[in-house]
Amino acid sequence: MIRTRFAPSPNGPLHLGHAYAAVVAHDLARAAGGEFLLRIEDIDPGRSRADLVDSILANLEWLGLAWDGPVVFQSQRVGSYAAAGERLKALGLLYPCQCTRADVLAASSESGPDGPLYPGTCRGRTVSLEGAAWRLDMTRAAALAGPLAWDDALAGPQAAAPEQFGDVVLLRKEAPASYHLAATLDDAADGVTLVTRGADLFAATHVHRLLQALLNLPVPTWHHHPLLVEGDGRKLAKRRRSPSLADRRRAGEDGRALADALRAGRFPAGISRGGGVGEGV
Numbered sequence: 001m002i003r004t005r006f007a008p009s010p011n012g013p014l015h016l017g018h019a020y021a022a023v024v025a026h027d028l029a030r031a032a033g034g035e036f037l038l039r040i041e042d043i044d045p046g047r048s049r050a051d052l053v054d055s056i057l058a059n060l061e062w063l064g065l066a067w068d069g070p071v072v073f074q075s076q077r078v079g080s081y082a083a084a085g086e087r088l089k090a091l092g093l094l095y096p097c098q099c100t101r102a103d104v105l106a107a108s109s110e111s112g113p114d115g116p117l118y119p120g121t122c123r124g125r126t127v128s129l130e131g132a133a134w135r136l137d138m139t140r141a142a143a144l145a146g147p148l149a150w151d152d153a154l155a156g157p158q159a160a161a162p163e164q165f166g167d168v169v170l171l172r173k174e175a176p177a178s179y180h181l182a183a184t185l186d187d188a189a190d191g192v193t194l195v196t197r198g199a200d201l202f203a204a205t206h207v208h209r210l211l212q213a214l215l216n217l218p219v220p221t222w223h224h225h226p227l228l229v230e231g232d233g234r235k236l237a238k239r240r241r242s243p244s245l246a247d248r249r250r251a252g253e254d255g256r257a258l259a260d261a262l263r264a265g266r267f268p269a270g271i272s273r274g275g276g277v278g279e280g281v
């Protein structure tokens, strides 16, 4: 049975791009007689806003998108992230790092999919564990896992290339886990078989596939859908022109009609569907 999910971070009001992502995930599940889950990714202490959760649920109802089962909150799963972190530490694959963002920026000479590539400053060093972040020793991890492949429903078979991320942070100083670790563990815990999300997260899947191998997690299929973009080709962002779903809802717009329009590829003026992976989204 197919199980998809919509996994918004309540860091800002949802916009049209979120509605599109939710419609895609919902419809893929429904078309296959499967299930559609809702997971709130609320573990970023600096950005996550509990007051936005009710609005997310109301927006989905307004769009006519019913989810199956209880809403999952990452904030209730932190024990599983810590346990996975311990397993990776026991495998000798994590090391503590005290570098700040500014340190990484200053020391980095290359950039990766998430920004400046970490040059391995703390690898092999003795650093204080107090408040440290824990990074994956990518070379060791990739060697231990061996060659890995994954499948995207739109882009086809992929050879996993997690090395392009360098030594990613998996356990953060200020949060229970990084997005990579939390999302991968949750998709496995929730039995998600088709990870549906925007093409902007395509590269992240290389890391997620590696984590699945290291932690013996089941391997789903992915569906990275094109993003909605504004006239200048930039993805819709919360702080840019696109009105929030809550604003549209409160203004009396018909949410189901909006969902149908997104399904049919009819987008509001100035908004279009960008290319898929590898087409500049």
Ligand code: GLU
Binding pocket: 006, 007, 008, 009, 041, 183, 196, 197, 198, 201
């Ligand atoms: N929480 C992420 C976001 O809102 C999505 C993560 C995912 O779908 O894997 O962008």
